[in-house]
Amino acid sequence: MVAKFQLEVVAGMEALDRPIRKSRVHRPGLEFAGYYDFFPIEHVQVLGKKEITYLHKLTHEERDERIGNVVHYHPPCFVVTWNQDGLEYLTAHCRKEGIPLLRTPRTTTEFMTLADAYLAKMLAPEIQVHGVCVNVAGIGILLRGKSGIGKSETALTLIRRGHRLVADDAVVLKKINPQTLLGTHNGTTREFLALRSVGLMNVVRVYGRGAFQDETRIVLDIELIRWKENELYNDLELEQKYTEYMGVRVPHIQIPLQPGRDVAGLVEAAAHNWYLQTQGYSAAEDFMRRLHPE
Structure with a gap:
Protein backbone atom coordinates (compact mmCIF):
# COMPACT_ATOMS: atom_id res chain seq x y z
CA MET A 1 0.00 0.00 0.00
CA LEU A 123 -8.68 -8.51 -0.08
CA ALA A 124 -11.57 -9.87 -2.13
CA PRO A 125 -12.43 -13.58 -1.81
CA GLU A 126 -11.01 -15.41 -4.80
CA ILE A 127 -10.93 -18.77 -6.55
CA GLN A 128 -8.97 -20.08 -9.51
CA VAL A 129 -10.74 -21.81 -12.39
CA HIS A 130 -9.51 -23.56 -15.51
CA GLY A 131 -10.35 -21.53 -18.58
CA VAL A 132 -9.52 -18.44 -20.58
CA CYS A 133 -10.55 -14.89 -19.75
CA VAL A 134 -10.91 -12.34 -22.55
CA ASN A 135 -12.29 -8.85 -22.97
CA VAL A 136 -14.42 -8.60 -26.11
CA ALA A 137 -15.37 -5.03 -27.07
CA GLY A 138 -15.24 -4.01 -23.41
CA ILE A 139 -17.18 -7.07 -22.19
CA GLY A 140 -15.47 -9.56 -19.88
CA ILE A 141 -15.96 -13.20 -20.82
CA LEU A 142 -14.88 -16.43 -19.14
CA LEU A 143 -14.33 -19.18 -21.70
CA ARG A 144 -14.55 -22.68 -20.27
CA GLY A 145 -14.49 -26.20 -21.63
CA LYS A 146 -12.63 -29.48 -21.46
CA SER A 147 -8.91 -29.54 -22.08
CA GLY A 148 -8.17 -29.43 -25.81
CA ILE A 149 -11.59 -28.09 -26.80
CA GLY A 150 -10.07 -24.96 -28.35
CA LYS A 151 -10.33 -22.21 -25.72
CA SER A 152 -6.87 -20.77 -26.31
CA GLU A 153 -7.23 -20.98 -30.09
CA THR A 154 -10.52 -19.08 -29.83
CA ALA A 155 -8.80 -16.47 -27.67
CA LEU A 156 -6.04 -16.13 -30.29
CA THR A 157 -8.60 -15.45 -33.01
CA LEU A 158 -10.30 -12.87 -30.82
CA ILE A 159 -6.96 -11.16 -30.15
CA ARG A 160 -6.27 -11.00 -33.89
CA ARG A 161 -9.65 -9.31 -34.30
CA GLY A 162 -8.67 -6.55 -31.89
CA HIS A 163 -9.90 -7.94 -28.56
CA ARG A 164 -7.82 -8.54 -25.44
CA LEU A 165 -6.48 -11.46 -23.44
CA VAL A 166 -6.74 -11.28 -19.65
CA ALA A 167 -5.71 -14.78 -18.54
CA ASP A 168 -5.07 -18.16 -20.10
CA ASP A 169 -5.40 -21.57 -18.46
CA ALA A 170 -5.55 -20.34 -14.83
CA VAL A 171 -8.14 -17.59 -14.36
CA VAL A 172 -8.38 -15.91 -10.95
CA LEU A 173 -11.90 -14.78 -10.05
CA LYS A 174 -12.28 -12.12 -7.35
CA LYS A 175 -15.60 -11.33 -5.71
CA ILE A 176 -15.52 -7.54 -5.38
CA ASN A 177 -19.10 -7.28 -4.10
CA PRO A 178 -22.27 -9.45 -4.19
CA GLN A 179 -22.87 -8.52 -7.84
CA THR A 180 -19.37 -8.07 -9.25
CA LEU A 181 -16.88 -10.72 -10.30
CA LEU A 182 -13.45 -9.66 -11.50
CA GLY A 183 -11.34 -11.88 -13.75
CA THR A 184 -7.55 -11.62 -13.74
CA HIS A 185 -4.37 -13.70 -14.04
CA ASN A 186 -2.26 -15.26 -11.30
CA GLY A 187 0.83 -13.21 -12.16
CA THR A 188 2.85 -16.13 -13.50
CA THR A 189 0.84 -16.46 -16.70
CA ARG A 190 0.52 -12.72 -17.33
CA GLU A 191 0.48 -11.94 -21.09
CA PHE A 192 1.07 -15.61 -22.03
CA LEU A 193 -1.17 -17.73 -24.23
CA ALA A 194 -0.48 -21.48 -24.49
CA LEU A 195 -1.20 -22.98 -27.90
CA ARG A 196 -0.96 -26.68 -28.65
CA SER A 197 1.64 -27.52 -31.33
CA VAL A 198 2.95 -23.94 -31.13
CA GLY A 199 3.87 -23.45 -27.47
CA LEU A 200 3.81 -20.37 -25.29
CA MET A 201 3.17 -17.01 -26.92
CA ASN A 202 3.59 -13.58 -25.34
CA VAL A 203 0.65 -11.75 -26.91
CA VAL A 204 2.04 -8.30 -26.05
CA ARG A 205 5.33 -9.02 -27.83
CA VAL A 206 3.53 -10.45 -30.86
CA TYR A 207 0.42 -8.26 -31.16
CA GLY A 208 1.25 -5.17 -29.12
CA ARG A 209 0.14 -3.59 -25.87
CA GLY A 210 -3.50 -3.49 -26.93
CA ALA A 211 -3.71 -7.29 -26.99
CA PHE A 212 -3.69 -7.61 -23.20
CA GLN A 213 -5.28 -6.14 -20.09
CA ASP A 214 -4.77 -7.05 -16.44
CA GLU A 215 -8.37 -7.55 -15.37
CA THR A 216 -11.98 -7.33 -16.49
CA ARG A 217 -15.41 -7.63 -14.96
CA ILE A 218 -16.87 -11.05 -15.83
CA VAL A 219 -20.36 -10.68 -17.29
CA LEU A 220 -20.61 -13.81 -19.47
CA ASP A 221 -19.69 -17.44 -18.83
CA ILE A 222 -19.32 -19.26 -22.16
CA GLU A 223 -18.76 -23.00 -22.20
CA LEU A 224 -17.38 -24.62 -25.33
CA ILE A 225 -18.77 -28.16 -25.79
CA ARG A 226 -18.47 -30.81 -28.46
CA TRP A 227 -21.32 -31.04 -30.95
CA LYS A 228 -23.48 -34.10 -30.46
CA GLU A 229 -25.38 -35.57 -33.37
CA ASN A 230 -29.16 -35.74 -32.95
CA GLU A 231 -28.92 -33.25 -30.06
CA LEU A 232 -31.59 -30.54 -30.10
CA TYR A 233 -29.98 -27.11 -29.73
CA ASN A 234 -32.79 -24.65 -29.17
CA ASP A 235 -31.23 -21.33 -30.17
CA LEU A 236 -34.46 -19.42 -29.45
CA GLU A 237 -34.60 -20.47 -25.80
CA LEU A 238 -35.87 -17.45 -23.86
CA GLU A 239 -34.94 -18.63 -20.39
CA GLN A 240 -31.52 -17.32 -19.33
CA LYS A 241 -29.19 -19.84 -17.70
CA TYR A 242 -26.58 -18.93 -15.09
CA THR A 243 -23.36 -20.19 -13.54
CA GLU A 244 -22.59 -19.23 -9.95
CA TYR A 245 -19.15 -18.35 -8.61
CA MET A 246 -18.82 -17.53 -4.91
CA GLY A 247 -22.48 -16.56 -4.84
CA VAL A 248 -22.31 -14.29 -7.91
CA ARG A 249 -24.56 -15.37 -10.77
CA VAL A 250 -23.16 -14.97 -14.28
CA PRO A 251 -25.19 -15.51 -17.48
CA HIS A 252 -24.19 -18.86 -18.99
CA ILE A 253 -24.09 -19.86 -22.66
CA GLN A 254 -23.04 -23.14 -24.28
CA ILE A 255 -21.51 -23.10 -27.77
CA PRO A 256 -21.37 -26.53 -29.45
CA LEU A 257 -18.32 -26.97 -31.68
CA GLN A 258 -18.10 -28.64 -35.04
CA PRO A 259 -15.78 -28.19 -38.04
CA GLY A 260 -16.34 -24.94 -39.90
CA ARG A 261 -18.04 -23.02 -37.09
CA ASP A 262 -16.69 -19.53 -36.47
CA VAL A 263 -16.40 -19.89 -32.69
CA ALA A 264 -14.73 -16.51 -32.19
CA GLY A 265 -17.49 -14.89 -34.21
CA LEU A 266 -20.10 -16.59 -32.03
CA VAL A 267 -18.35 -15.30 -28.90
CA GLU A 268 -18.39 -11.79 -30.37
CA ALA A 269 -22.08 -12.16 -31.20
CA ALA A 270 -22.85 -13.37 -27.67
CA ALA A 271 -21.02 -10.36 -26.19
CA HIS A 272 -22.89 -7.84 -28.36
CA ASN A 273 -26.21 -9.61 -27.73
CA TRP A 274 -25.60 -9.45 -23.96
CA TYR A 275 -24.90 -5.73 -24.23
CA LEU A 276 -28.18 -5.13 -26.08
CA GLN A 277 -30.03 -7.08 -23.39
CA THR A 278 -28.57 -4.83 -20.69
CA GLN A 279 -29.97 -1.91 -22.68
CA GLY A 280 -33.43 -3.47 -22.54
CA TYR A 281 -33.58 -5.14 -25.96
CA SER A 282 -34.02 -8.90 -26.47
CA ALA A 283 -33.95 -10.17 -30.05
CA ALA A 284 -35.73 -13.39 -29.01
CA GLU A 285 -38.56 -11.49 -27.32
CA ASP A 286 -38.80 -9.15 -30.31
CA PHE A 287 -39.08 -12.15 -32.63
CA MET A 288 -41.75 -13.80 -30.49
CA ARG A 289 -43.81 -10.60 -30.51
CA ARG A 290 -43.66 -10.64 -34.31
CA LEU A 291 -44.89 -14.22 -34.34
CA HIS A 292 -47.73 -13.45 -31.95
CA PRO A 293 -48.66 -9.78 -32.37
CA GLU A 294 -51.27 -8.48 -29.97
Missing part, protein backbone atom coordinates in the same frame (compact mmCIF):
# COMPACT_ATOMS: atom_id res chain seq x y z
CA VAL A 2 2.90 2.37 0.74
CA ALA A 3 4.36 1.86 -2.74
CA LYS A 4 0.96 1.85 -4.46
CA PHE A 5 0.03 5.31 -3.16
CA GLN A 6 3.58 6.65 -2.74
CA LEU A 7 3.02 7.29 0.96
CA GLU A 8 5.63 9.01 3.08
CA VAL A 9 6.65 6.95 6.11
CA VAL A 10 6.71 9.33 9.08
CA ALA A 11 7.12 6.62 11.72
CA GLY A 12 7.03 2.84 12.05
CA MET A 13 9.21 1.87 9.09
CA GLU A 14 10.03 -1.42 10.80
CA ALA A 15 6.31 -2.27 11.08
CA LEU A 16 5.27 -1.85 7.45
CA ASP A 17 4.63 -5.59 7.19
CA ARG A 18 1.65 -5.37 9.55
CA PRO A 19 -1.28 -7.16 7.85
CA ILE A 20 -4.37 -5.31 6.63
CA ARG A 21 -7.41 -7.60 6.72
CA LYS A 22 -10.33 -5.21 6.21
CA SER A 23 -11.15 -3.49 2.94
CA ARG A 24 -12.67 -0.21 4.07
CA VAL A 25 -10.70 2.62 5.67
CA HIS A 26 -11.98 4.50 8.73
CA ARG A 27 -11.77 8.05 10.12
CA PRO A 28 -11.42 7.81 13.95
CA GLY A 29 -13.14 11.11 14.80
CA LEU A 30 -15.55 9.66 17.37
CA GLU A 31 -12.77 7.60 18.90
CA PHE A 32 -10.58 10.67 19.46
CA ALA A 33 -13.61 12.22 21.16
CA GLY A 34 -13.76 9.29 23.58
CA TYR A 35 -16.41 7.01 22.02
CA TYR A 36 -15.01 3.54 21.33
CA ASP A 37 -18.11 1.40 20.79
CA PHE A 38 -18.00 -0.20 17.32
CA PHE A 39 -14.44 1.04 16.71
CA PRO A 40 -13.25 -0.91 13.61
CA ILE A 41 -9.75 -1.51 14.89
CA GLU A 42 -8.67 -3.77 12.00
CA HIS A 43 -9.21 -1.00 9.42
CA VAL A 44 -6.67 1.52 8.11
CA GLN A 45 -7.23 4.76 10.07
CA VAL A 46 -7.32 7.97 7.99
CA LEU A 47 -6.72 11.35 9.63
CA GLY A 48 -8.04 14.27 7.63
CA LYS A 49 -8.16 17.96 8.42
CA LYS A 50 -11.06 17.51 10.86
CA GLU A 51 -9.23 14.97 12.99
CA ILE A 52 -5.86 16.74 12.99
CA THR A 53 -7.40 20.18 13.65
CA TYR A 54 -9.38 18.73 16.54
CA LEU A 55 -6.26 17.20 18.07
CA HIS A 56 -4.35 20.49 17.71
CA LYS A 57 -7.03 22.29 19.72
CA LEU A 58 -6.72 19.99 22.72
CA THR A 59 -4.41 20.62 25.61
CA HIS A 60 -1.17 18.65 25.70
CA GLU A 61 -2.56 16.31 28.38
CA GLU A 62 -5.89 15.77 26.57
CA ARG A 63 -4.17 15.16 23.25
CA ASP A 64 -1.77 12.67 24.78
CA GLU A 65 -4.63 10.79 26.43
CA ARG A 66 -6.92 10.72 23.36
CA ILE A 67 -4.18 9.57 21.01
CA GLY A 68 -2.90 7.02 23.50
CA ASN A 69 -6.38 5.51 23.86
CA VAL A 70 -6.78 5.10 20.09
CA VAL A 71 -3.26 3.83 19.43
CA HIS A 72 -3.77 1.32 22.25
CA TYR A 73 -6.08 -0.67 19.93
CA HIS A 74 -3.19 -1.23 17.48
CA PRO A 75 -4.85 -0.58 14.10
CA PRO A 76 -2.80 -1.58 11.03
CA CYS A 77 -1.62 2.00 10.37
CA PHE A 78 -2.54 5.69 10.36
CA VAL A 79 -2.58 7.76 7.16
CA VAL A 80 -2.54 11.57 7.40
CA THR A 81 -3.94 13.34 4.33
CA TRP A 82 -3.32 16.83 2.86
CA ASN A 83 0.38 16.55 3.82
CA GLN A 84 -0.50 17.96 7.23
CA ASP A 85 2.37 18.63 9.62
CA GLY A 86 2.72 19.13 13.37
CA LEU A 87 2.53 15.39 13.93
CA GLU A 88 5.14 15.08 16.68
CA TYR A 89 2.61 13.80 19.20
CA LEU A 90 1.28 11.15 16.78
CA THR A 91 4.80 10.18 15.78
CA ALA A 92 5.82 9.55 19.39
CA HIS A 93 2.85 7.27 20.11
CA CYS A 94 3.21 5.35 16.85
CA ARG A 95 6.92 4.77 17.42
CA LYS A 96 6.24 3.56 20.94
CA GLU A 97 3.57 1.09 19.83
CA GLY A 98 5.23 0.04 16.55
CA ILE A 99 2.43 1.31 14.29
CA PRO A 100 3.19 2.87 10.88
CA LEU A 101 2.32 6.56 10.56
CA LEU A 102 2.03 7.50 6.89
CA ARG A 103 1.35 10.73 5.03
CA THR A 104 -0.02 11.67 1.61
CA PRO A 105 -0.60 14.95 -0.24
CA ARG A 106 -3.96 13.64 -1.50
CA THR A 107 -7.21 15.04 -0.13
CA THR A 108 -9.04 12.91 2.41
CA THR A 109 -11.91 12.07 0.06
CA GLU A 110 -9.58 11.22 -2.82
CA PHE A 111 -7.35 8.98 -0.74
CA MET A 112 -10.27 7.17 0.92
CA THR A 113 -11.93 6.51 -2.43
CA LEU A 114 -8.75 5.12 -3.96
CA ALA A 115 -7.78 3.13 -0.87
CA ASP A 116 -11.23 1.56 -0.51
CA ALA A 117 -11.22 0.44 -4.15
CA TYR A 118 -7.66 -0.90 -3.91
CA LEU A 119 -8.22 -2.79 -0.66
CA ALA A 120 -11.55 -4.19 -1.83
CA LYS A 121 -9.78 -5.69 -4.82
CA MET A 122 -6.72 -6.94 -2.95
Whole structure:
Protein backbone atom coordinates (compact mmCIF):
# COMPACT_ATOMS: atom_id res chain seq x y z
CA MET A 1 0.00 0.00 0.00
CA VAL A 2 2.90 2.37 0.74
CA ALA A 3 4.36 1.86 -2.74
CA LYS A 4 0.96 1.85 -4.46
CA PHE A 5 0.03 5.31 -3.16
CA GLN A 6 3.58 6.65 -2.74
CA LEU A 7 3.02 7.29 0.96
CA GLU A 8 5.63 9.01 3.08
CA VAL A 9 6.65 6.95 6.11
CA VAL A 10 6.71 9.33 9.08
CA ALA A 11 7.12 6.62 11.72
CA GLY A 12 7.03 2.84 12.05
CA MET A 13 9.21 1.87 9.09
CA GLU A 14 10.03 -1.42 10.80
CA ALA A 15 6.31 -2.27 11.08
CA LEU A 16 5.27 -1.85 7.45
CA ASP A 17 4.63 -5.59 7.19
CA ARG A 18 1.65 -5.37 9.55
CA PRO A 19 -1.28 -7.16 7.85
CA ILE A 20 -4.37 -5.31 6.63
CA ARG A 21 -7.41 -7.60 6.72
CA LYS A 22 -10.33 -5.21 6.21
CA SER A 23 -11.15 -3.49 2.94
CA ARG A 24 -12.67 -0.21 4.07
CA VAL A 25 -10.70 2.62 5.67
CA HIS A 26 -11.98 4.50 8.73
CA ARG A 27 -11.77 8.05 10.12
CA PRO A 28 -11.42 7.81 13.95
CA GLY A 29 -13.14 11.11 14.80
CA LEU A 30 -15.55 9.66 17.37
CA GLU A 31 -12.77 7.60 18.90
CA PHE A 32 -10.58 10.67 19.46
CA ALA A 33 -13.61 12.22 21.16
CA GLY A 34 -13.76 9.29 23.58
CA TYR A 35 -16.41 7.01 22.02
CA TYR A 36 -15.01 3.54 21.33
CA ASP A 37 -18.11 1.40 20.79
CA PHE A 38 -18.00 -0.20 17.32
CA PHE A 39 -14.44 1.04 16.71
CA PRO A 40 -13.25 -0.91 13.61
CA ILE A 41 -9.75 -1.51 14.89
CA GLU A 42 -8.67 -3.77 12.00
CA HIS A 43 -9.21 -1.00 9.42
CA VAL A 44 -6.67 1.52 8.11
CA GLN A 45 -7.23 4.76 10.07
CA VAL A 46 -7.32 7.97 7.99
CA LEU A 47 -6.72 11.35 9.63
CA GLY A 48 -8.04 14.27 7.63
CA LYS A 49 -8.16 17.96 8.42
CA LYS A 50 -11.06 17.51 10.86
CA GLU A 51 -9.23 14.97 12.99
CA ILE A 52 -5.86 16.74 12.99
CA THR A 53 -7.40 20.18 13.65
CA TYR A 54 -9.38 18.73 16.54
CA LEU A 55 -6.26 17.20 18.07
CA HIS A 56 -4.35 20.49 17.71
CA LYS A 57 -7.03 22.29 19.72
CA LEU A 58 -6.72 19.99 22.72
CA THR A 59 -4.41 20.62 25.61
CA HIS A 60 -1.17 18.65 25.70
CA GLU A 61 -2.56 16.31 28.38
CA GLU A 62 -5.89 15.77 26.57
CA ARG A 63 -4.17 15.16 23.25
CA ASP A 64 -1.77 12.67 24.78
CA GLU A 65 -4.63 10.79 26.43
CA ARG A 66 -6.92 10.72 23.36
CA ILE A 67 -4.18 9.57 21.01
CA GLY A 68 -2.90 7.02 23.50
CA ASN A 69 -6.38 5.51 23.86
CA VAL A 70 -6.78 5.10 20.09
CA VAL A 71 -3.26 3.83 19.43
CA HIS A 72 -3.77 1.32 22.25
CA TYR A 73 -6.08 -0.67 19.93
CA HIS A 74 -3.19 -1.23 17.48
CA PRO A 75 -4.85 -0.58 14.10
CA PRO A 76 -2.80 -1.58 11.03
CA CYS A 77 -1.62 2.00 10.37
CA PHE A 78 -2.54 5.69 10.36
CA VAL A 79 -2.58 7.76 7.16
CA VAL A 80 -2.54 11.57 7.40
CA THR A 81 -3.94 13.34 4.33
CA TRP A 82 -3.32 16.83 2.86
CA ASN A 83 0.38 16.55 3.82
CA GLN A 84 -0.50 17.96 7.23
CA ASP A 85 2.37 18.63 9.62
CA GLY A 86 2.72 19.13 13.37
CA LEU A 87 2.53 15.39 13.93
CA GLU A 88 5.14 15.08 16.68
CA TYR A 89 2.61 13.80 19.20
CA LEU A 90 1.28 11.15 16.78
CA THR A 91 4.80 10.18 15.78
CA ALA A 92 5.82 9.55 19.39
CA HIS A 93 2.85 7.27 20.11
CA CYS A 94 3.21 5.35 16.85
CA ARG A 95 6.92 4.77 17.42
CA LYS A 96 6.24 3.56 20.94
CA GLU A 97 3.57 1.09 19.83
CA GLY A 98 5.23 0.04 16.55
CA ILE A 99 2.43 1.31 14.29
CA PRO A 100 3.19 2.87 10.88
CA LEU A 101 2.32 6.56 10.56
CA LEU A 102 2.03 7.50 6.89
CA ARG A 103 1.35 10.73 5.03
CA THR A 104 -0.02 11.67 1.61
CA PRO A 105 -0.60 14.95 -0.24
CA ARG A 106 -3.96 13.64 -1.50
CA THR A 107 -7.21 15.04 -0.13
CA THR A 108 -9.04 12.91 2.41
CA THR A 109 -11.91 12.07 0.06
CA GLU A 110 -9.58 11.22 -2.82
CA PHE A 111 -7.35 8.98 -0.74
CA MET A 112 -10.27 7.17 0.92
CA THR A 113 -11.93 6.51 -2.43
CA LEU A 114 -8.75 5.12 -3.96
CA ALA A 115 -7.78 3.13 -0.87
CA ASP A 116 -11.23 1.56 -0.51
CA ALA A 117 -11.22 0.44 -4.15
CA TYR A 118 -7.66 -0.90 -3.91
CA LEU A 119 -8.22 -2.79 -0.66
CA ALA A 120 -11.55 -4.19 -1.83
CA LYS A 121 -9.78 -5.69 -4.82
CA MET A 122 -6.72 -6.94 -2.95
CA LEU A 123 -8.68 -8.51 -0.08
CA ALA A 124 -11.57 -9.87 -2.13
CA PRO A 125 -12.43 -13.58 -1.81
CA GLU A 126 -11.01 -15.41 -4.80
CA ILE A 127 -10.93 -18.77 -6.55
CA GLN A 128 -8.97 -20.08 -9.51
CA VAL A 129 -10.74 -21.81 -12.39
CA HIS A 130 -9.51 -23.56 -15.51
CA GLY A 131 -10.35 -21.53 -18.58
CA VAL A 132 -9.52 -18.44 -20.58
CA CYS A 133 -10.55 -14.89 -19.75
CA VAL A 134 -10.91 -12.34 -22.55
CA ASN A 135 -12.29 -8.85 -22.97
CA VAL A 136 -14.42 -8.60 -26.11
CA ALA A 137 -15.37 -5.03 -27.07
CA GLY A 138 -15.24 -4.01 -23.41
CA ILE A 139 -17.18 -7.07 -22.19
CA GLY A 140 -15.47 -9.56 -19.88
CA ILE A 141 -15.96 -13.20 -20.82
CA LEU A 142 -14.88 -16.43 -19.14
CA LEU A 143 -14.33 -19.18 -21.70
CA ARG A 144 -14.55 -22.68 -20.27
CA GLY A 145 -14.49 -26.20 -21.63
CA LYS A 146 -12.63 -29.48 -21.46
CA SER A 147 -8.91 -29.54 -22.08
CA GLY A 148 -8.17 -29.43 -25.81
CA ILE A 149 -11.59 -28.09 -26.80
CA GLY A 150 -10.07 -24.96 -28.35
CA LYS A 151 -10.33 -22.21 -25.72
CA SER A 152 -6.87 -20.77 -26.31
CA GLU A 153 -7.23 -20.98 -30.09
CA THR A 154 -10.52 -19.08 -29.83
CA ALA A 155 -8.80 -16.47 -27.67
CA LEU A 156 -6.04 -16.13 -30.29
CA THR A 157 -8.60 -15.45 -33.01
CA LEU A 158 -10.30 -12.87 -30.82
CA ILE A 159 -6.96 -11.16 -30.15
CA ARG A 160 -6.27 -11.00 -33.89
CA ARG A 161 -9.65 -9.31 -34.30
CA GLY A 162 -8.67 -6.55 -31.89
CA HIS A 163 -9.90 -7.94 -28.56
CA ARG A 164 -7.82 -8.54 -25.44
CA LEU A 165 -6.48 -11.46 -23.44
CA VAL A 166 -6.74 -11.28 -19.65
CA ALA A 167 -5.71 -14.78 -18.54
CA ASP A 168 -5.07 -18.16 -20.10
CA ASP A 169 -5.40 -21.57 -18.46
CA ALA A 170 -5.55 -20.34 -14.83
CA VAL A 171 -8.14 -17.59 -14.36
CA VAL A 172 -8.38 -15.91 -10.95
CA LEU A 173 -11.90 -14.78 -10.05
CA LYS A 174 -12.28 -12.12 -7.35
CA LYS A 175 -15.60 -11.33 -5.71
CA ILE A 176 -15.52 -7.54 -5.38
CA ASN A 177 -19.10 -7.28 -4.10
CA PRO A 178 -22.27 -9.45 -4.19
CA GLN A 179 -22.87 -8.52 -7.84
CA THR A 180 -19.37 -8.07 -9.25
CA LEU A 181 -16.88 -10.72 -10.30
CA LEU A 182 -13.45 -9.66 -11.50
CA GLY A 183 -11.34 -11.88 -13.75
CA THR A 184 -7.55 -11.62 -13.74
CA HIS A 185 -4.37 -13.70 -14.04
CA ASN A 186 -2.26 -15.26 -11.30
CA GLY A 187 0.83 -13.21 -12.16
CA THR A 188 2.85 -16.13 -13.50
CA THR A 189 0.84 -16.46 -16.70
CA ARG A 190 0.52 -12.72 -17.33
CA GLU A 191 0.48 -11.94 -21.09
CA PHE A 192 1.07 -15.61 -22.03
CA LEU A 193 -1.17 -17.73 -24.23
CA ALA A 194 -0.48 -21.48 -24.49
CA LEU A 195 -1.20 -22.98 -27.90
CA ARG A 196 -0.96 -26.68 -28.65
CA SER A 197 1.64 -27.52 -31.33
CA VAL A 198 2.95 -23.94 -31.13
CA GLY A 199 3.87 -23.45 -27.47
CA LEU A 200 3.81 -20.37 -25.29
CA MET A 201 3.17 -17.01 -26.92
CA ASN A 202 3.59 -13.58 -25.34
CA VAL A 203 0.65 -11.75 -26.91
CA VAL A 204 2.04 -8.30 -26.05
CA ARG A 205 5.33 -9.02 -27.83
CA VAL A 206 3.53 -10.45 -30.86
CA TYR A 207 0.42 -8.26 -31.16
CA GLY A 208 1.25 -5.17 -29.12
CA ARG A 209 0.14 -3.59 -25.87
CA GLY A 210 -3.50 -3.49 -26.93
CA ALA A 211 -3.71 -7.29 -26.99
CA PHE A 212 -3.69 -7.61 -23.20
CA GLN A 213 -5.28 -6.14 -20.09
CA ASP A 214 -4.77 -7.05 -16.44
CA GLU A 215 -8.37 -7.55 -15.37
CA THR A 216 -11.98 -7.33 -16.49
CA ARG A 217 -15.41 -7.63 -14.96
CA ILE A 218 -16.87 -11.05 -15.83
CA VAL A 219 -20.36 -10.68 -17.29
CA LEU A 220 -20.61 -13.81 -19.47
CA ASP A 221 -19.69 -17.44 -18.83
CA ILE A 222 -19.32 -19.26 -22.16
CA GLU A 223 -18.76 -23.00 -22.20
CA LEU A 224 -17.38 -24.62 -25.33
CA ILE A 225 -18.77 -28.16 -25.79
CA ARG A 226 -18.47 -30.81 -28.46
CA TRP A 227 -21.32 -31.04 -30.95
CA LYS A 228 -23.48 -34.10 -30.46
CA GLU A 229 -25.38 -35.57 -33.37
CA ASN A 230 -29.16 -35.74 -32.95
CA GLU A 231 -28.92 -33.25 -30.06
CA LEU A 232 -31.59 -30.54 -30.10
CA TYR A 233 -29.98 -27.11 -29.73
CA ASN A 234 -32.79 -24.65 -29.17
CA ASP A 235 -31.23 -21.33 -30.17
CA LEU A 236 -34.46 -19.42 -29.45
CA GLU A 237 -34.60 -20.47 -25.80
CA LEU A 238 -35.87 -17.45 -23.86
CA GLU A 239 -34.94 -18.63 -20.39
CA GLN A 240 -31.52 -17.32 -19.33
CA LYS A 241 -29.19 -19.84 -17.70
CA TYR A 242 -26.58 -18.93 -15.09
CA THR A 243 -23.36 -20.19 -13.54
CA GLU A 244 -22.59 -19.23 -9.95
CA TYR A 245 -19.15 -18.35 -8.61
CA MET A 246 -18.82 -17.53 -4.91
CA GLY A 247 -22.48 -16.56 -4.84
CA VAL A 248 -22.31 -14.29 -7.91
CA ARG A 249 -24.56 -15.37 -10.77
CA VAL A 250 -23.16 -14.97 -14.28
CA PRO A 251 -25.19 -15.51 -17.48
CA HIS A 252 -24.19 -18.86 -18.99
CA ILE A 253 -24.09 -19.86 -22.66
CA GLN A 254 -23.04 -23.14 -24.28
CA ILE A 255 -21.51 -23.10 -27.77
CA PRO A 256 -21.37 -26.53 -29.45
CA LEU A 257 -18.32 -26.97 -31.68
CA GLN A 258 -18.10 -28.64 -35.04
CA PRO A 259 -15.78 -28.19 -38.04
CA GLY A 260 -16.34 -24.94 -39.90
CA ARG A 261 -18.04 -23.02 -37.09
CA ASP A 262 -16.69 -19.53 -36.47
CA VAL A 263 -16.40 -19.89 -32.69
CA ALA A 264 -14.73 -16.51 -32.19
CA GLY A 265 -17.49 -14.89 -34.21
CA LEU A 266 -20.10 -16.59 -32.03
CA VAL A 267 -18.35 -15.30 -28.90
CA GLU A 268 -18.39 -11.79 -30.37
CA ALA A 269 -22.08 -12.16 -31.20
CA ALA A 270 -22.85 -13.37 -27.67
CA ALA A 271 -21.02 -10.36 -26.19
CA HIS A 272 -22.89 -7.84 -28.36
CA ASN A 273 -26.21 -9.61 -27.73
CA TRP A 274 -25.60 -9.45 -23.96
CA TYR A 275 -24.90 -5.73 -24.23
CA LEU A 276 -28.18 -5.13 -26.08
CA GLN A 277 -30.03 -7.08 -23.39
CA THR A 278 -28.57 -4.83 -20.69
CA GLN A 279 -29.97 -1.91 -22.68
CA GLY A 280 -33.43 -3.47 -22.54
CA TYR A 281 -33.58 -5.14 -25.96
CA SER A 282 -34.02 -8.90 -26.47
CA ALA A 283 -33.95 -10.17 -30.05
CA ALA A 284 -35.73 -13.39 -29.01
CA GLU A 285 -38.56 -11.49 -27.32
CA ASP A 286 -38.80 -9.15 -30.31
CA PHE A 287 -39.08 -12.15 -32.63
CA MET A 288 -41.75 -13.80 -30.49
CA ARG A 289 -43.81 -10.60 -30.51
CA ARG A 290 -43.66 -10.64 -34.31
CA LEU A 291 -44.89 -14.22 -34.34
CA HIS A 292 -47.73 -13.45 -31.95
CA PRO A 293 -48.66 -9.78 -32.37
CA GLU A 294 -51.27 -8.48 -29.97
